[in-house]
Amino acid sequence: MKIPTNLKHKPVVVVENYEQVDGRLAQNTDAKGLSLGLAQWNDRGKVDISAKVWRYTGEKWSRQSEELPLHRVLDLSILICRSLVHFSEAYRYEHLYDPQEPVIDRVGLQGNAMTVAISTDNDRINEDIKLFNQALSDDGEMIGERLRTLSRMLKEMGY
Template sequence: MKIPTTLKHKPVVVVENYGNVDGRYAYKTDAQGLSIGLAQWNDRGKVDVSAKVWRYTGEKWSRQSEELPLHRALDLAILICRSELHFREAYRFEKLYDEKNPILDRIGLQGDAMTIEVCTENEHIDEDLKILRDALTKDGELIGERMAVLSRLLKELGY
């Protein structure tokens, strides 16, 4: 299925078969495409680039399709990587995190730091951490495959 080019987001580089590779949702997902293109929120004379997940309901392209500035897509990748790293050692803590210091990392970006921490405001955090750990373990092969590809591409780019 072709990603529409007549909507506000203007796709430039696309993955039109994303529905076939959407992790454990492959072949049964509404996320049918990915694109990098010109953002839908562009003002006249100002051009931003964005990444977009294209959702299709079976009848029409969904308004629930997500569009992100590229730096936010990368920030999510950083968050996923840091979370994976945390859970590799989380077994050392009774509640899967250090209750006295729930901050997992502070990653310097643009003169400040992105603070990655366990959400202690979540009243079900102990249970939810176990659920997240188990989900990451269950999807380890899917995530690991993508991490390996990301690592290879970053190395090819010189990072």
């Protein structure tokens, strides 16, 4: 399915077969494509690049399609990686985290730090964290494949 080019987000680089590789949802997903392009929120004279997940309901392109600035996509990747590191050793804690110190890390970015923490405001955190940990374990092979691919590409780029 071709990603539309007549909408506000202007695709430049596309993955039009994303429905075939969308993790556990492959072949049965409404996420039909990915694109990097000119952001829909661009003002005249100011150009931002965004990443977009294109969703299709079967009848029309969905308003639930997501568009994110590239730095947010990378920030989410950092959050995923830091979370994976935490959960690889979380078995050491009775509740998979230390309730006395719910902050996992502070990741320095542009003169400040992104605080990565367990959501202690969630009144069902002890139940939800177990489900989260199990889902990470269940998807470990799929996530690992993508991380190895990303690692290889980052090394090719000199990072």
